[in-house]
Amino acid sequence: xxxxxxxxxxxxxxxxxxxxxxxxxxxxxxxxxxxxxxxxxxxxxxxxxxxxxxxxxxxxxxxxxxxxxxxxxxxxxxxxxxxxxxxxxxxxxxxxxxxxxxxxxxxxxxxxxxxxxxxxxxxxxxxxxxxxxxxxxxxxxxxxxxxxxxxxxxxxxxxxxxxxxxxxxxxxxxxxxxxxxxxxxxxxxxxxxxxxxxxxxxxxxxxxxxxxxxxxxxxxxxxxxxxxxxxxxxxxxxxxxxxxxxxxxxxxxx
Amino acid sequence: xxxxxxxxxxxxxxxxxxxxxxxxxxxxxxxxxxxxxxxxxxxxxxxxxxxxxxxxxxxxxxxxxxxxxxxxxxxxxxxxxxxxxxxxxxxxxxxxxxxxxxxxxxxxxxxxxxxxxxxxxxxxxxxxxxxxxxxxxxxxxxxxxxxxxxxxxxxxxxxxxxxxxxxxxxxxxxxxxxxxxxxxxxxxxxxxxxxxxxxxxxxxxxxxxxxxxxxxxxxxxxxxxxxxxxxxxxxxxxxxxxxxxxxxxxxxxx
DNA sequence: CGTAACCTTGAACGACTTCAACTCACGTGG
DNA sequence: CCACGTGAGTTGAAGTCGTTCAAGGTTACG
Numbered sequence: 001x002x003x004x005x006x007x008x009x010x011x012x013x014x015x016x017x018x019x020x021x022x023x024x025x026x027x028x029x030x031x032x033x034x035x036x037x038x039x040x041x042x043x044x045x046x047x048x049x050x051x052x053x054x055x056x057x058x059x060x061x062x063x064x065x066x067x068x069x070x071x072x073x074x075x076x077x078x079x080x081x082x083x084x085x086x087x088x089x090x091x092x093x094x095x096x097x098x099x100x101x102x103x104x105x106x107x108x109x110x111x112x113x114x115x116x117x118x119x120x121x122x123x124x125x126x127x128x129x130x131x132x133x134x135x136x137x138x139x140x141x142x143x144x145x146x147x148x149x150x151x152x153x154x155x156x157x158x159x160x161x162x163x164x165x166x167x168x169x170x171x172x173x174x175x176x177x178x179x180x181x182x183x184x185x186x187x188x189x190x191x192x193x194x195x196x197x198x199x200x201x202x203x204x205x206x207x208x209x210x211x212x213x214x215x216x217x218x219x220x221x222x223x224x225x226x227x228x229x230x231x232x233x234x235x236x237x238x239x240x241x242x243x244x245x246x247x248x249x250x251x252x253x254x
Numbered sequence: 255x256x257x258x259x260x261x262x263x264x265x266x267x268x269x270x271x272x273x274x275x276x277x278x279x280x281x282x283x284x285x286x287x288x289x290x291x292x293x294x295x296x297x298x299x300x301x302x303x304x305x306x307x308x309x310x311x312x313x314x315x316x317x318x319x320x321x322x323x324x325x326x327x328x329x330x331x332x333x334x335x336x337x338x339x340x341x342x343x344x345x346x347x348x349x350x351x352x353x354x355x356x357x358x359x360x361x362x363x364x365x366x367x368x369x370x371x372x373x374x375x376x377x378x379x380x381x382x383x384x385x386x387x388x389x390x391x392x393x394x395x396x397x398x399x400x401x402x403x404x405x406x407x408x409x410x411x412x413x414x415x416x417x418x419x420x421x422x423x424x425x426x427x428x429x430x431x432x433x434x435x436x437x438x439x440x441x442x443x444x445x446x447x448x449x450x451x452x453x454x455x456x457x458x459x460x461x462x463x464x465x466x467x468x469x470x471x472x473x474x475x476x477x478x479x480x481x482x483x484x485x486x487x488x489x490x491x492x493x494x495x496x497x498x499x500x501x502x503x504x505x506x507x508x
Numbered sequence: 509c510g511t512a513a514c515c516t517t518g519a520a521c522g523a524c525t526t527c528a529a530c531t532c533a534c535g536t537g538g
Numbered sequence: 539c540c541a542c543g544t545g546a547g548t549t550g551a552a553g554t555c556g557t558t559c560a561a562g563g564t565t566a567c568g
Contacts, residue, residue, distance in 0.1 A: 084415050086505030092418040094411050107404035113411065132397070142396055143386070149403035150361035156410040157348050157367065161338050163417035164346040164464030168524065202547060210418030215524055217548055234533095234547060251340030422556065456515060469556055471516055488515060488565080 024048065030076050030124065033100030034148030038141030039134070046137070050130040056080075056117035063103070063115035071125050072104025078121030079199045083114045083207070093208040095155065096200065098182050104128065105149055119199045163210045166251060171209040172219040173248040176229065176237065187242045194239040195232065202234075223248070278302065284330050284378065287354030288402030292395030293388070300391070304384040310334075310371035317357070317369035325379050326358025332375030333453045337368045337461070347462040349409065350454065352436050358382065359403055373453045417464045420505060425463040426473040427502040430483065430491065441496045448493040449486065456488075477502070 025044045030036055039047050054073070056062060062073065065085065080097040094113055097103065103115055104126075135142045162174050179196045180187065187194070198205075202213045209216065220237075223229045228245050230238040239245055279298045284290055293301050308327070310316060316327065319339065334351040348367055351357065357369055358380075389396045416428050433450045434441065441448070452459075456467045463470065474491075477483045482499050484492040493499055 084411065086415070086419060088505055090419040090505050092415040094414055105400075105404050105407055107401055107408045112408060135396075136393060139390060142389075146359075146399065146403070147361055149400070149407070150359050153359055153403070153407055153410060154361045154366060156407060156414065157338065159414060160348055160410065160417060161340070161346040163414060164461075165340060165344040201545095207418075212525060213547075214526080214549085218524090221548070251342055251344050455513095466557060467515075468517085468558080472556090475516070 025051075028076060028124075030074050030100045033074055033102070034144045034151065035074050035100075035102050035126075035141075038144035039138050043138065046134060050126055050134060052125045054123040054125050056121040056123065058117055058119055060117045061114060062117065062123070063111045063113070065112060065114050067111045069104065069106045069109050069111050070128055072102070072128055072131065073115075073126070074124040075099055075101045075103070076122040076124055079118040080121055080123075081116055081118050081200065081204060081208075083116065084112070085114065091207045092210070093204060095152075095159075096182075096204075096208065102148055102152070105152060118204065159208075161251075166249075168209075168211055168215050169219045169222055169248060170250050171211065172205075172216060172223065173228075173245050173250075175205060175209060176223075176239065176245060177249050180239065185239070187239075191238065191240060194242065196237045196239065198235045198237055279305075282330060282378075284328050284354045287328055287356070288398045288405065289328050289354075289356050289380075289395075292398035293392050297392065300388060304380055304388060306379045308377040308379050310375040310377065312371055312373055314371045315368060316371065316377070317365050317367070319366060319368050321365045323358065323360045323363050323365050324382055326356065326382055326385060327369075327380070328378040329353055329355045329357070330376040330378055333372040334375055334377075335370050335372050335454065335458060335462075337370065338366070339368065345461045346464070347458060349406075349413075350436075350458075350462065356402060356406070359406060372458065413462075415505075420503075422463075422465055422469050423473045423476055423502060424504050425465065426459075426470060426477065427482075427499050427504075429459060429463060430477075430493065430499060431503055434493065439493070441493075445492065445494060448496065450491045450493065452489045452491055 025031060025036065025048045026041065028036070036047060053076075054062070056078070062080070075097050077099055080101075080103070082094040082097065082103070084092050084094055086092075096118070097115075103123075106112070135145065158178075162171050166174060176196060179185075179198060180194070183196060185194055185196055200208075202216050205211075206213045206216045211219075220229070220231070223245075224231055226244075228239075228241050228248065230240050232238055279285060279290065279302045280295065282290070290301060307330075308316070310332070316334070329351050331353055334355070334357070336348040336351065336357070338346050338348055340346075350372070351369075357377075360366070389399065412432075416425050420428060430450060433439075433452065434448075437450060439448055439450055454462075456470050459465075460467045460470045465473075474483070474485070477499075478485055480498075482493075482495050482502065484494050486492055
């Protein structure tokens with residue numbers, strides 16, 4: 001169904017040139033991510049030494065359901081999606097991942113989801129074992145990791161509420177708020193500044209929100225008709241009225 | 255809406271008599287839980303010293319949305335529910351918790367859900383700070399904790415797929431399989447042995463599966479009519495045909 | 509033994525899906 | 539340079555599944 005998917009795991013940990021004197025980590029957009037911020041600047045070399053860069057093109061597969069979880073990843077740039085496929089083709093997107101988000105929290109040594117690139121993606125790959133060692137050396141990393149796990153669960157819980165108890169329009173409104181948040185779009189800026197980029201297709205949005213493409217499209221059209229949003233293009237949405245969008249997302253946890 | 259809810263947090267950490275010579279932990283049903291099994295028998299005293307027993311009656315509230323997350327808990331016996339309430343009363347149950355399950359994985363120092371007792375519940379309360387100290391002393395606990403976080407997320411992901419992509423009957427079938435699993439009901443036992451106890455109300459099941467009570471009831475009736483299950487009572491269900499139940503849960507991740 | 513909460517069932521309604529047609533943007537090749 | 543093809547998005551009409559509204563039945567507990 002998703003034809004362009006290509007397995008790239010094989011080339012992931014191919015050795016890359018290392019410079020011990022220029023830790024790229026310092027200026028990494030994901031430096032402040034939960035995974036990396038627990039380590040002090042002075043020890044950045046250690047982190048750098050355990051990492052390897054990975055590049056993905058749109059549609060490429062990083063992880064296949066059932067893969068051994070030997071390697072974990074941090075998103076540096078771009079958008080990833082975590083999906084689960086039913087035997088009859090039904091698909092549920094479990095999460096969209098952006099800069100600083102981590103892939104690798106598992107119960108056992110196996111991944112139970114697929115991870116695919118939505119856009120061009122830059123990742124940082126970490127060997128799980130070596131990361132464990134690093135954790136033992138830097139207790140702060142450990143603590144940050146626990147916080148991160150909490151955040152991941154919090155996001156999942158948010159989505160659970162959306163899927164279980166929100167209507168189609170509410171789901172789409174919630175999703176736009178989610179994108180605003182992820183892209184740090186200021187909610188109190190000039191209307192023209194409140195522009196959200198929507199890197200994923202309608203199919204992805206539908207599979208994330210437990211709807212069909214048609215319903216997603218209709219919900220967006222309704223928001224447009226009601227002048228809550230304005231479509232610069234199908235993948236560039238301006239938030240015309242943030243308060244009304246919030247009200248529409250409704251059933252918010254206060 | 256849930257009238258009998260009573261706040262009991264106040265009496266949770268009231269000092270309880272401690273016996274340094276008889277660590278109750280050793281025979282605790284939750285000894286093998288992810289939280290506790292990382293600590294060796296020889297050091298069980300330390301764990302015991304940081305813990306306090308809590309008893310809850312059905313309907314009692316342990317945690318209210320917004321509470322400071324100073325204390326975390328391990329379920330010893332009984333069933334808990336984690337819920338999230340919408341401003342207009344909509345409710346989504348995020349998880350059901352049984353023996354060995356942990357409450358306390360958070361991103362910040364605040365709980366963003368309610369935790370309530372479904373049945374009579376025994377809990378073990380741990381001060382978060384002291385638990386942190388224990389983690390530092392016993393790296394194995396830390397590692398178990400990470401695994402546990404993975405398991406919690408895995409369960410949430412399972413539910414995400416159910417809410418997003420399964421029909422009503424499939425959801426209920428999936429839920430029964432979930433209960434079988436939680437209660438370690440052998441799937442290949444004599445039909446009479448394959449009895450699942452359903453401690454929660456239809457309302458709880460509905461709020462867990464993103465349905466209404468009526469739909470849950472109808473789905474159960476359909477499973478009954480199709481002789482997949484048999485109701486000993488509304489809260490005692492016998493799995494007449496495990497294979498067919500599995501097939502009905504469908505869209506299983508292979 | 510009575511009452512209230514819980515569960516079940518039926519009928520009408522409505523939200524989302526399904527099926528289908530059309531538009532639009534983009535890229536390739538004639 | 540434009541024609542054509544493809545994939546993505548939108549919109550309409552019909553259908554379906556789950557909800558809502560309503561009533562009756564069952565269970566549990568004081």
